[in-house]
Amino acid sequence: MAASMKCAWARCLSTILLNSTKHRCQISQPLYASCSNISGDSGNDEIIFRKGEGGTDQTGQEAGLADDTKKHRRDPGKAFTDVRVQKILLRLTGLDLDKVYEYRAAKGAGVAKVALMSDQQLKKVYESASYKALRKLQMPPVLGAREPIDEVLSEDPELEGLNTSKLVFIDISQRVPLKKRTIVVREPNGTLRKASWEERDVTLQKYFPQSGRKIGLPRMFQQDNLECMLDDGKHEYILNRACSQFEIDDPEYIRVTQRTYEHIHSNGKFEDLRSTRHFGPMIFYFTYYKKIDKLLVAFLEEESLEDSVDLVKLYHIVHPSCKSAEKVASMPDPTPLEIIGAFAEMDATQKSLVQQAIQTYEKECDSTDSTQLRR
Amino acid sequence: MALAIRFALFGCTNRPFFHIVVMEKRRAQRSGKIKEMIGSYDPMPNQDNQKLVAVDFQKLQKWLGFGAVPTKHVAELLGLGGFYPIHPMSYIKAKRKRKLMEKQPADMQAKEETQETAAIQVNEDTQPDSTEDASQ
Numbered sequence: 001m002a003a004s005m006k007c008a009w010a011r012c013l014s015t016i017l018l019n020s021t022k023h024r025c026q027i028s029q030p031l032y033a034s035c036s037n038i039s040g041d042s043g044n045d046e047i048i049f050r051k052g053e054g055g056t057d058q059t060g061q062e063a064g065l066a067d068d069t070k071k072h073r074r075d076p077g078k079a080f081t082d083v084r085v086q087k088i089l090l091r092l093t094g095l096d097l098d099k100v101y102e103y104r105a106a107k108g109a110g111v112a113k114v115a116l117m118s119d120q121q122l123k124k125v126y127e128s129a130s131y132k133a134l135r136k137l138q139m140p141p142v143l144g145a146r147e148p149i150d151e152v153l154s155e156d157p158e159l160e161g162l163n164t165s166k167l168v169f170i171d172i173s174q175r176v177p178l179k180k181r182t183i184v185v186r187e188p189n190g191t192l193r194k195a196s197w198e199e200r201d202v203t204l205q206k207y208f209p210q211s212g213r214k215i216g217l218p219r220m221f222q223q224d225n226l227e228c229m230l231d232d233g234k235h236e237y238i239l240n241r242a243c244s245q246f247e248i249d250d251p252e253y254i255r256v257t258q259r260t261y262e263h264i265h266s267n268g269k270f271e272d273l274r275s276t277r278h279f280g281p282m283i284f285y286f287t288y289y290k291k292i293d294k295l296l297v298a299f300l301e302e303e304s305l306e307d308s309v310d311l312v313k314l315y316h317i318v319h320p321s322c323k324s325a326e327k328v329a330s331m332p333d334p335t336p337l338e339i340i341g342a343f344a345e346m347d348a349t350q351k352s353l354v355q356q357a358i359q360t361y362e363k364e365c366d367s368t369d370s371t372q373l374r375r
Numbered sequence: 376m377a378l379a380i381r382f383a384l385f386g387c388t389n390r391p392f393f394h395i396v397v398m399e400k401r402r403a404q405r406s407g408k409i410k411e412m413i414g415s416y417d418p419m420p421n422q423d424n425q426k427l428v429a430v431d432f433q434k435l436q437k438w439l440g441f442g443a444v445p446t447k448h449v450a451e452l453l454g455l456g457g458f459y460p461i462h463p464m465s466y467i468k469a470k471r472k473r474k475l476m477e478k479q480p481a482d483m484q485a486k487e488e489t490q491e492t493a494a495i496q497v498n499e500d501t502q503p504d505s506t507e508d509a510s511q
Contacts, residue, residue, distance in 0.1 A: 153457055161476060162455075162469035164488070165420035169456040172414065173433040182432075185425075186455045190469075207429055 075144040076288050079318050080281075086139075088314045089280035092307055093137055096275035097126075100133040139280040142288075146249040151194040159190035168195065170203050178204055201247070212244035221245070221256055230263040239278045261285050270298050283311070287318050293350040296340070300357040303364060309336040312343045322347050337362070377401065378443040380435065382416065382499045383409065391418055391492050395430060395449060397438045404499055411438070416452060418492050428452060448495045 079085060103109065117125065167186040183195040183203055195203065205215050219225055220241065229238055238260050246253035261282050264270060273279045286292050292311055299307040316325035323346040328339050337358065344354040379400035386392035395414035402408050414430035421427065430453070439445075445453065451462040472487055 156461060158466050159455075159461065159469045161473040162465060163426070164485075165424045165426050167428060167452075167455055168425045169428045169430065172429045172431045174431070184457055186457075192455075192457050202423075203427070206427070 077143040080142045088310050093279045094275045099275045137277050140243050142281045143249040145251045154192040156190035287314050297357040300361045380443050380445040
């Protein structure tokens with residue numbers, strides 16, 4: 001089991017390292033060499049990624065992951081867990097060991113150790129550090145908001161007047177997953193109903209406390225305070241805390257994360273989240289809601305063609321019925337710039353901005369001449 | 376040996392708190408001879424106007440299988456929670472309170488509830504229950 005997991009992680013690594021010279025991955029050469037016997041596109045990706053429903057079916061037509069129907073719009077989870085989407089997001093996130101292992105003033109943060117090692121020992125340490133770093137880069141899933149719980153178990157109007165307060169019953173049996181714990185409420189009017197999501201979260205936190213969570217909404221996540229934090233530039237901190245405080249499908253979590261992504265978008269500070277576990281979900285959010293223009297321009301300005309193409313390819317996977325996807329599918333062997341150009345022409349909301357960025361990039365390429373040939 | 380599922384009053388002055396325990400019916404609740412604790416009941420409402428009841432239903436069912444019998448008040452509470460059918464005394468108490476409310480103002484309601492807590496305390500002390508059989 002351990003060996004197969006290590007294989008899977010190595011495949012994961014090789015996916016990131018394939019084009020990661022832009023992201024200052026210092027150990028890419030020796031580590032990639034150790035992974036080089038594993039092919040990048042193996043079929044056994046289920047170990048890491050759950051197979052989504054976005055593959056081709058029998059008729060050869062791609063199931064729409066984020067069709068413009070209301071049904072899919074409510075559930076980005078299906079698109080997010082698709083294998084191809086996960087691969088691209090992982091590649092875009094990159095692996096910057098310096099950033100991942102940055103010192104954080106937190107409980108359990110130890111003092112750095114200094115050791116004298118041989119080259120072989122150093123290589124091994126880098127390998128294990130990279131595997132561990134991958135764990136830190138595990139992306140919190142992007143899901144639709146959970147449906148409210150609305151189940152009444154019994155109506156007993158004859159109990160009216162017995163209590164002026166609600167009676168909340170929780171089952172504290174051992175070894176029951178938190179999501180399956182029964183929590184019911186007897187209202188003063190005699191109705192016995194299942195507890196709502198908010199009541200559940202609060203009650204579970206009281207009886208089965210999880211570290212890093214507070215009962216009720218922390219003041220940091222109230223609208224005004226959130227804006228202050230965002231203006232201070234604490235995007236990663238907000239996202240990390242949101243992850244530990246809320247469930248992933250909590251409407252509050254979605255509100256906080258989406259507000260953070262929008263703030264990053266309006267300030268253009270996409271690189272703040274690079275090589276963190278929130279980069280993938282952020283890119284996915286923009287792709288799902290069709291707001292990748294500014295992001296694309298940012299990647300082109302950085303001169304990372306691979307990232308730009310990955311982004312457009314991601315857009316085509318998530319929105320396969322869009323015009324540029326069809327055009328690119330019809331092209332025999334499109335170059336990266338052609339793919340981006342097709343997107344800019346047909347699906348970009350800020351067409352002129354993107355096309356200008358492409359032109360600037362091409363000029364830079366012509367002057368240096370090596371970057372284009374590499375791809 | 377009358378094994379009971381009953382309340383054991385802990386907490387302090389003006390702050391009652393009940394543990395739902397399995398112990399002999401006619402023992403002092405703070406004698407330390409509790410067989411197992413299977414839950415809790417907080418009779419004082421919290422900030423969200425909730426009274427919290429926690430019960431380990433797996434253990435409850437196990438002890439019921441061993442022949443433990445819930446006391447009146449525990450049976451009432453479990454009835455309100457949906458584990459048992461609603462106890463007839465719940466209906467009777469509710470009706471009495473509604474009648475009172477019609478005649479008297481709201482502060483009588485609170486008085487009734489504190490009296491009920493006192494009633495639970497008295498019952499869970501060593502008071503034999505004439506209606507129930509001492510089980511073998």
